[in-house]
Amino acid sequence: MIRMRISYGGLRTDVATGFRLPDPALWDAAAQRMKTGGPEVGNHSPDPGEVNRALDWLRQRAEGVCHCLAQRRRSFSAAEFREMLAHPPRDATEGLFPCLEKFIRQATVRKAWTKATAGKFRNLGEDLRHFRADLGFGDLQEETLEKLVGFWREERGLGDRTVEGKLSCLRWFLNWATENGYNGNPAYRHFRPTFKRPRQKVIFLTEQEMSQLQALSLPRRFRYLEKVRDLFLFCCFSGLRFSDAVNLRRSDVRENCLEVTTVKTADSLCIELNAGTRAILRKYGRGTFPGDRALPPVLNQTMNRDLKTLCRLAGIDEPVRITRYRGSRREDTVRPKYALVGSHTGRRTFIVHALSLGIPPNVVMKWTGHSDYKAMKPYIDIVDEIKAQEMTKMDRLFRTISRPGSEDGR
Numbered sequence: 001m002i003r004m005r006i007s008y009g010g011l012r013t014d015v016a017t018g019f020r021l022p023d024p025a026l027w028d029a030a031a032q033r034m035k036t037g038g039p040e041v042g043n044h045s046p047d048p049g050e051v052n053r054a055l056d057w058l059r060q061r062a063e064g065v066c067h068c069l070a071q072r073r074r075s076f077s078a079a080e081f082r083e084m085l086a087h088p089p090r091d092a093t094e095g096l097f098p099c100l101e102k103f104i105r106q107a108t109v110r111k112a113w114t115k116a117t118a119g120k121f122r123n124l125g126e127d128l129r130h131f132r133a134d135l136g137f138g139d140l141q142e143e144t145l146e147k148l149v150g151f152w153r154e155e156r157g158l159g160d161r162t163v164e165g166k167l168s169c170l171r172w173f174l175n176w177a178t179e180n181g182y183n184g185n186p187a188y189r190h191f192r193p194t195f196k197r198p199r200q201k202v203i204f205l206t207e208q209e210m211s212q213l214q215a216l217s218l219p220r221r222f223r224y225l226e227k228v229r230d231l232f233l234f235c236c237f238s239g240l241r242f243s244d245a246v247n248l249r250r251s252d253v254r255e256n257c258l259e260v261t262t263v264k265t266a267d268s269l270c271i272e273l274n275a276g277t278r279a280i281l282r283k284y285g286r287g288t289f290p291g292d293r294a295l296p297p298v299l300n301q302t303m304n305r306d307l308k309t310l311c312r313l314a315g316i317d318e319p320v321r322i323t324r325y326r327g328s329r330r331e332d333t334v335r336p337k338y339a340l341v342g343s344h345t346g347r348r349t350f351i352v353h354a355l356s357l358g359i360p361p362n363v364v365m366k367w368t369g370h371s372d373y374k375a376m377k378p379y380i381d382i383v384d385e386i387k388a389q390e391m392t393k394m395d396r397l398f399r400t401i402s403r404p405g406s407e408d409g410r
Helices: 050-073 078-086 096-110 117-131 142-155 159-177 209-214 220-238 242-246 273-283 300-313 345-356 361-368 373-392 393-401
Strands: 003-008 010-014 255-260 268-272 319-326 330-335
Touching: 003 050, 010 078, 050 078, 096 117, 096 159, 117 142, 117 159, 142 159, 159 319, 209 220, 209 300, 209 361, 220 242, 220 300, 242 345, 255 345, 268 361, 300 373, 345 361, 345 373, 361 373
Parallel strands: none
Antiparallel strands: 003 010, 255 268, 319 330
C-alpha cells in the first residue's frame, strides 16, 4: 500500500492513497513516485502515469490544507487534518500552478497586463513544471531555489541577466501568493544569489550605417525589404517603438506632429515631425492599409528576421563582442552587428543620436515616453564615450593651426 506521511506543526499522521503495488520494485524511493517504463508485474500493476498524477494531486491538496491551517494559527489534531484533506476548504485546494494561473488572470484584469507580460509569467510556469512537475509552495526552500537557478543556467542555457529576471518574476508571484494566504513558506525572501552584471551592450546604428542603409539599392529579389527599411528608419527618426509605428493611424498624423497613445504603456505622446518622418509618411501617403494605418503593416517576427538580411546587404557587419555570465563562467561571443539588430534598434538609434546632438535628456524623454531618468543612463554613457572619441578630432585642428617652429608646435 502506498501511504502519504505528513509531518507538520508537530503533527504526524499517515494517509492512505488508495493505491497498492504488487511488487516493491515498482517504487522509486528516491523520487517518491512509481517507476515509469518498467515491466508490468502480472495483470494487476496500476498505470504509473495515473498513480503519479494522483499522488501529485494529493500532495498539493495536503500542502494546501497545511497552509490553510497555518493561516488560522491554532493547533489541530490528526483527525481534523484528515477531515480537511477529505473535504478541503476552497482556499486549501490551490496548489502552486493553479495559483500562478489565478495570479496571471487577476493581474491581466486589474493591472491591464499586455499579452507579452502575461506570456512572460506563463513561460515561468512552464519552466517550473519542467524543473519539477509536482513543485509546491512548501518545496521552495533555499536548496530547491539553488537547484532551480542551476536548471536555468545549465539545462536552459540562460545567462545570469535572464535568470535574474525570472527570479524577479517568481518573487513577484510568491509575494502575491503570500499576501493572499496561499503561501506560508517565507524562505524565498531570504534567497538572494549574486549575479554578475556586465554592462548591457546597446545596439544602435551610427550615422554612417544609417546612410549605408538608406542608400542601399535593393536587388530585385530583395525588393520586399523596402517596407521593412522604411518602417525601421521611421523608428530611427521618430523614437517610436515598432509596435507604435506599425499601429500608427492616419488620424494620429497632424500637420506638425504625431499624436500617439503607446501600445505598451498607454502614454499619450506628442512627437514633432522632422524631415525623415515627413519623407516616409509622404511616400506612403496614397497607400491603403488595413485599419487606416499610415505605414505598411509588418509582423514583429518578420521585421526582426528581415532587418538582419537588410543590414547584412548594407554591409553593417562590424564585429560586436557580447559578454555574459552563467554563474562564475564568463562567455564571450563575437557576432556581426547585423545579427544583433532588431525592431527595437530603431528606437535606441533615435535616443543615442538625439542626445549626441545636444538635445536635453528631459526633452528626449518627452518624445520617447520614458518616465525614469535611470532608463536614459545607458544612452547617456554611450554619448559620453562618443564625445570623448570626437574630441580627438580637435588634435588635428590644433596641428593644422600650430605654426612650425613656435613653442606650441615643437
